[in-house]
Structure formats: C-alpha cells, structure tokens
Amino acid sequence: MTATIDTSLPTVSAHIYPRGGLDVLSRTEVARLRDASAGGMHDLLRRCALAVLTSGSASDDPRAAQELYPDFEIEVLQQDRGVRIDLRHAPAMAFVDGEIIRGVAELLFAVVRDLAYTAIELTESRDLESSDGITDAVFGLLRNARILQPSDPNLVVCWGGHSINRDEYIYTKQVGYELGLRGLDICTGCGPGAMKGPMKGATIAHAKQRKRRMRYIGITEPGIIAAESPNPIVNHLVIMPDIEKRLEAFVRVGHGIIVFPGGVGTAEEILYLLGILLREENAHVPFPLILTGPTASAPYFEQIDRFLRLTLGEAATSRYEIIVGDCAAVAKRMAAGVRKVREHRIAQKDSFFFNWSMDIPLAFQRPFVPSHEAMAALDLHHGRKPHELAADLRRAFSGIVAGNVKEDGMRRIEQFGPFEIHGDADMMQSLDALLRAFVEQRRMKISGEYKPCYRVVA
Numbered sequence: 001m002t003a004t005i006d007t008s009l010p011t012v013s014a015h016i017y018p019r020g021g022l023d024v025l026s027r028t029e030v031a032r033l034r035d036a037s038a039g040g041m042h043d044l045l046r047r048c049a050l051a052v053l054t055s056g057s058a059s060d061d062p063r064a065a066q067e068l069y070p071d072f073e074i075e076v077l078q079q080d081r082g083v084r085i086d087l088r089h090a091p092a093m094a095f096v097d098g099e100i101i102r103g104v105a106e107l108l109f110a111v112v113r114d115l116a117y118t119a120i121e122l123t124e125s126r127d128l129e130s131s132d133g134i135t136d137a138v139f140g141l142l143r144n145a146r147i148l149q150p151s152d153p154n155l156v157v158c159w160g161g162h163s164i165n166r167d168e169y170i171y172t173k174q175v176g177y178e179l180g181l182r183g184l185d186i187c188t189g190c191g192p193g194a195m196k197g198p199m200k201g202a203t204i205a206h207a208k209q210r211k212r213r214m215r216y217i218g219i220t221e222p223g224i225i226a227a228e229s230p231n232p233i234v235n236h237l238v239i240m241p242d243i244e245k246r247l248e249a250f251v252r253v254g255h256g257i258i259v260f261p262g263g264v265g266t267a268e269e270i271l272y273l274l275g276i277l278l279r280e281e282n283a284h285v286p287f288p289l290i291l292t293g294p295t296a297s298a299p300y301f302e303q304i305d306r307f308l309r310l311t312l313g314e315a316a317t318s319r320y321e322i323i324v325g326d327c328a329a330v331a332k333r334m335a336a337g338v339r340k341v342r343e344h345r346i347a348q349k350d351s352f353f354f355n356w357s358m359d360i361p362l363a364f365q366r367p368f369v370p371s372h373e374a375m376a377a378l379d380l381h382h383g384r385k386p387h388e389l390a391a392d393l394r395r396a397f398s399g400i401v402a403g404n405v406k407e408d409g410m411r412r413i414e415q416f417g418p419f420e421i422h423g424d425a426d427m428m429q430s431l432d433a434l435l436r437a438f439v440e441q442r443r444m445k446i447s448g449e450y451k452p453c454y455r456v457v458a
Contacts, residue, residue, distance in 0.1 A: 010091070010092040010093075011069065011071070011072070011089040011090055011091060011092055012087070012089075012090050012091075012092050012094070012095045012098065012100075013087060013088045013089060013090065014086075014087045014090065014095070014098075014100060015084055015085070015086055015087075016084070016085040016086075016087065016100060016105060016108070017083075017084055017085075018083055018085070018105075018109045018112075025076070025078060025083050025112075025116055026078075026120075027078050028120065029116040029119065029120050030076050030077070030078040030083070030116075032116070032119040032120065033045050033076045033112065033115060033116060033119070041115050041116075041118075041119045044115060044222055045074060045076070045111065045112070045115055046072070046073070046074055047066070047222070047225075047226050048111045048115065048222055048225055048226070048239060049074045049087075049108055049111050049112075050065045050066065050069060050072055050091075050226070051065065051225045051226045051229040051230070052104060052107040052108050052110075052111055052225075052229065052230055052237070053072075053087075053090055053091045053093075053094040053104060053108065054069075054091050054093065054094070054229050055094070055103075055104055055107065055229050055230050055231065055232055063226075063407065063410075065091075065226065065229075066226075068091075069089060069090075069091055071088070071089040072087075072088070072089050072090055072091070073087075073088040073089065074086070074087055074088075074090075075088075076112055083112070085108065085109075085112065103232060103235070106235070106237075107230055107234065107237045110145065110236075110237040110238065110239070111237075111239060113144070113145065114141065114144075114145060114238060114239040114240075115239065117140075117141060117144050117145075118141070118239075118241050121140060121141075121144070122137055122140070122141065122241060126140070130362070131360065131361060131362045131365060134245070134248070134362075134365045135248065135252070135360065135365075137245070138240070138245050138248050138249055138252060139252070139354060141238065141240060141241075141245070141249075142238060142249060142252070142253060142354070145236070145237075145238040146236070147217060147236060147238055147253060148253070148353040148354055149215070149353055150351075150352065150353055151352065151353070152342065152352060153255040153338050153341050153342045153345065153352050154183055154184050154185050154255065154338065155184070155185050155186075155187050155215065155217070155253060155254050155255050156179055156184050156185070156186060156187070156198075156254065156255065156256050156257070156258060156334055156338070157187045157188070157250050157253075157254035157256070157257040157258070158172070158175075158176070158186060158187070158188045158194065158195070158198040158257075158258050158259075158260065159188070159189070159194070159250075159257060159258070159259045159260065159262065159266055159269045159270075160172060160193065160194020160195065160197075160259060160260030160261060160262040160266055161193050161194050161260070161261060161262030161263045161265070161266055161443050162189075162191045162192050162193040162194070162195065162227075162228050162262075162265075163193060163263065163442060163443055163444065164193045164194055164260070164261055164262070164443070165441075165442075167294050167296060168194070168260065168261050168293055168294060168297060169193060169194070169197050170197075170294075171197075171260070171292075171293060171294040171297075171327065172193075172194045172196075172197030172198050172201070172260050173197040173198070173200050173201035174201055174327040175197075175198060175201065175258065175260075175292065175327045175330050175331065176197060176198030176199060176200060176201025176202040176205070177201035177202065177204055177205045177327070178201075178205070178327045178328050178330065178331030178332075179198065179201075179202055179205070179331045179334065179335075180201065180202035180203070180204070180205025180206045180208075180209070180211075181205040181208070181209060181331070182331055182332075182335045183209065183211065184202075184331075184334070184335065184338070185202070185214060185215040185216070185217070186198050186199045186202050186215070186216050186217070187215075187216075187217040187218075187219065187250065187253065187254055188217075188218060188219075189218065189219060189220060189224075189228065189246075189265075190217075190218020190219065190220045190225075190228070190230045190231065190234050190237060191218075191220070191224075191227075191228030191229065191230070191231060192228065192231055193262075194260040194261070194262060194266075195218070195228070195231065196231035196233065197260075198258075198260075199216045199231065199233040199234070200233060202214070202216070203216075203233060214235070215235070215236055216233050216234050216235050216236065217234070217235075217236045217237075217238070217253070218230050218231070218234035218236070218237045218238070219238050219240060219246055219249050219250060220237070220238075220239055220240070220246065221239060221240045221241065221242055221243055221245070221246045222239060222241070223242070223243065223402070223406040223407075223408070224243070224401075224405065224406065225239065226407070227405035227406070228405075242367045243268075243367075243368075243398060243401075244364065244365050244366065244367050244368070245365075247269065247272045247273075247364075248360055248364075248365060250269075251273065251276065251287075251355060251358055251360065252354050252355045252356075252358070253353070253354065253355070254355075255288075255337075255338045255341045255342075256287065256288035256289070256290075256334050256337045256338050256341065257273065257287070257288070257289050257290075258290050258291075258292060258330065258334060259289070259290070259291045259292070259320075260292065260293055261293045261297045261300050261301075261443070262443060263438045263443035263444050264397045264400045264401050264404065264435070264438060264444070265397070265401045267304070267397045267434070268394050268397035268398050268401060270291075270304070270308070271390045271393045271394040271397065272364065272390070272394045273289060274289075274308065274312060274316050274319060274320070274386075274390055275312075275364060275386070275387045275390030275391050275394060276358065276359070276360055276364060276387070277289070277319040278312065278315065278316060278319065278386045278387045278390065279359060279361070279387050281359035282358055282359050285344070285357055285358055286337065286340045286341050286344050287319075287337075287341065287355075287358070288321075288333065288334055288336075288337025288338065288340075288341070289319060289320040289321070290320070290321050290322075290323055290330055290333060290334060290337075291304065291305075291320055291321070291322045291323075292322070292323045292324065292326075292330045293324060293325075294324070294325055295324055295325035297324065298324045298325075300437075300441070301322050301324065303433070303434060303437060304434070305317070305322065306430065307430050307431070307434050310426065310427065310430050311389060311390075311393060311427060311430070312386045312389065312390055313386055315386065316386065321333065344357075345357075361387075363388070363391045364391055364394075368395045368398055368399075370395070370398060370399030370402045370403070370409060370412075370419065371412065372412065372416050372419055372420070374395075374399075375395075375396065375399045375419040375420065375421060375454075376419075376420045376421070376422060378392045378395055378396055378421065378422070378423070379392050379423075380392055380393065380396065380421070380422065380423025380424065380427055380428070380431075381423055381424045381427070382424055382427070396421050396431075399419055399421075399454070400419070400435070400453060400454050403418075403419060403453025403454065404444055404453055409453070410453075413453045418452060418453055418454050418455045419453060419454045419455070420454075420455050420457050421454055421455070421456050421457065422457045422458075423458070424458075425458040428456050428457065428458040429458065431456055432456040435452075435454070435456070439452065
C-alpha cells in the first residue's frame with residue numbers, strides 16, 4: 001500500500017492491495033463496481049466502504065458520514081496480478097502513520113467481495129422467486145464469504161439494540177465473557193451497543209482459554225450498515241442484500257440466539273424468529289432462544305412478553321426463556337441448548353454449519369419495501385395463524401426501522417409524513433405502548449431528539 005496524507009483535512013488517499021479474504025475479481029465484476037450509471041454498484045460501494053472506514057462511529061444517522069466526508073471516493077481496479085483499491089479523501093481514523101489499519105482493510109475487502117458477488121451471482125444466476133432458491137442464495141453468499149465452517153456447533157447469535165444504556169452494555173459484555181469461557185463464538189449485527197458488547201466480553205474469555213480460532217461474525221445489509229458501522233472486533237463481515245436475507249442468515253448459521261434489550265429492530269428480529277419457530281414444520285427443531293438483560297431491564301422484557309402473548313398467543317412463550325440478571329445462567333442454558341442442537345443435527349444428518357432443517361416460508365423471505373401504502377395495508381388483526389400475524393408484525397417494525405435509520409425510508413417520511421399502522425384496537429394499544437416505551441427509554445436513536453416516523457391507528 002502507498003499513501004499520501006492530506007494536511008488540510010483529516011483524510012488520507014491510498015492504494016490498497018488485498019491480502020487474502022478477497023478472491024480475484026473478473027473484469028465484469030470490477031466494471032459493475034466502477035459503474036455509476038443505471039444498474040451500477042458504485043454508489044452502494046461508496047456508502048458501504050465509508051461505513052467500514054468510519055468503524056466505531058457513535059452516530060446512527062446514515063447520512064452523517066457522507067456529509068463529513070463529501071469528497072471521499074473509492075475505485076476498484078483490475079490488474080493482471082489481482083485487484084487494487086484506490087481511496088481518495090478517506091477518513092484518517094482508518095489509518096495509522098499512513099497505513100490502513102489491518103482490521104479495517106479486511107472489512108473493506110469484505111465489502112468489495114460481497115457487493116461483487118451480489119451484483120453478478122445473486123442477481124443474474126440465482127432463483128430468487130422460490131423459497132428454496134432464496135435459501136440457496138443465502139447459502140451461496142455465506143459460503144463465498146467463508147462464513148460456513150465444518151466444525152462443532154458453537155455459534156451464538158446475539159441480538160439487541162445499538163442504543164442501550166451503560167448498565168445494559170456492561171451486562172452484554174459479561175454474558176459474552178461467560179459464553180467465551182465455554183468456547184462459544186459470537187455472531188451479531190456487527191454494530192455498536194448490544195452488538196459489540198458480547199464480542200468484547202468474549203475476547204477476554206477466549207484469551208484466557210487460549211482459544212486460537214475465534215469467530216466474531218457481523219452480518220449486516222446495505223440499508224443499515226451506514227447507520228450501524230461495524231464495530232472494531234468483527235473479524236468476519238458479510239453484507240447480505242436485504243434485511244430478509246440477513247435475518248435468514250442469522251437463523252441458518254447460528255446454533256442459538258440471545259436477545260438483549262433493544263428497540264424496533266430487536267422487536268423485528270424476535271417476531272421474525274418466533275414466526276418461524278411457531279410453524280408446525282419447525283415444532284421439533286431445537287433452537288435455544290433466551291431473552292436477557294440486567295435486573296433493571298426486567299420491565300422491558302415483561303412488556304415484550306405481554307405484547308407477544310397478546311399478539312401470538314400463549315404458545316409463543318414455549319419457544320423462548322427469559323433470564324434476568326444472571327450472566328452465568330444464560331451461558332449455561334445456551335451451552336446446554338447448543339448441545340441439543342448438535343444431537344438433533346446428528347440424528348437428522350443435518351450439517352453443523354448451515355441449518356437446512358429449519359423451514360422458512362416465502363412470506364418471511366420476500367423483501368418488504370416499506371412504502372406508506374404497504375405499511376397501511378398490513379393485516380394486524382386477531383384470528384390469523386400466529387406465524388402469519390408474526391410476518392406482518394415483523395414488517396411493521398421493519399418499516400419503522402427504515403423510517404428511523406435507512407436513507408430511503410427517511411426520505412419517504414420527509415416527503416409524505418409518518419407511516420400509518422392499522423389494526424385491532426387492543427393490538428394497536430399494546431403496540432403503541434411498546435413503541436412509546438422505546439422512545440422514552442431512548443432506544444430509537446443514539447443521540448438527539450427522536451421524532452416518530454409512524455402513527456398507530458386503531
């Protein structure tokens with residue numbers, strides 16, 4: 001790598017040569033990444049690259065980095081000996097003494113790798129209209145990213161908010177530490193808050209146990225990465241094309257899931273998973289799900305539990321466990337659950353590295369575009385099958401996430417006003433109370449006053 005440092009601005013211009021983690025790109029792939037015209041990937045590449053170069057940013061405004069670094073540019077060049085990435089006016093925080101930080105470089109290469117794969121393989125060579133085709137596409141992207149490892153089950157997915165208080169963050173670190181002591185690796189959404197804490201705690205435990213191959217996997221998607229830039233601990237980053245494939249990736253690669261306190265994104269994830277687990281086809285598939293936080297967070301989980309009982313019924317409670325204020329108990333229960341997953345996979349002759357046996361219907365896989373019309377048309381009424389209602393509730397929360405932190409969603413709100421969400425009176429009252437609690441507890445945004453992007457209508 002050769003670099004020149006701008007003295008007038010805290011930026012760096014550099015030529016970077018990938019060292020592993022990025023396969024050689026074809027000329028067609030490079031052309032697609034460079035192409036800024038219709039159908040090109042250049043603008044997407046620029047936004048995702050800027051997100052990883054500002055890794056550790058405290059802002060959750062997806063437009064903040066672009067405003068701070070308006071002159072930033074990235075170009076991918078095909079050379080006979082491989083690939084070269086040219087950066088101009090890149091954030092200086094990604095460099096030390098003119099050299100790009102190694103971990104940041106790895107994340108940058110992952111961006112190029114995944115966007116190139118999505119541009120060529122996923123959009124032109126895959127069946128994205130059938131359930132099996134979408135699952136195969138998820139598998140292909142994860143394999144290309146070298147996420148799938150044929151080893152014993154040990155990967156725990158941790159969900160939770162990017163905007164949590166200090167006590168909750170410390171608790172996530174303590175849980176991560178207990179998981180790490182038991183040899184478990186961590187997968188999160190790759191951002192700050194509850195996505196960073198478990199990884200940070202696990203690093204200490206893995207060092208104590210002298211574990212040499214640690215996996216801190218971050219799974220994100222283009223619409224969210226700019227608002228939740230990868231935390232510095234992530235050593236395997238994969239960018240899925242949309243939120244639905246991102247959620248499926250969590251379920252396919254994880255052997256259990258722990259949910260920490262969070263906001264609408266966390267509620268979306270809970271509803272997605274429960275909607276799948278409540279299907280008859282998945283009734284006998286073991287998949288440990290634990291909701292946990294410090295003692296002070298007990299009211300948060302009580303409210304989540306009430307909402308789930310009201311909307312999805314009492315049967316939903318059999319698929320999750322709530323443990324408050326006991327990090328060691330969480331890790332012990334998860335480790336025991338992962339052992340049951342291992343036994344089931346052996347009995348069913350299913351792979352350890354990809355959960356083929358979990359049935360995920362097309363309704364949970366099709367991308368949902370949260371327009372005002374689509375949000376108002378969601379069928380949030382009693383009398384539906386729990387997994388069908390869960391699918392629409394998940395979409396409602398997904399729309400609010402888009403209105404909060406995704407550029408397209410934010411533009412829609414600015415242009416047309418808040419989304420309207422309609423449904424049965426008791427369900428809407430419970431939803432409104434839950435969302436108001438998220439706002440009051442500052443779970444919607446890291447900083448600044450939150451202006452709701454939604455309106456609940458009974």
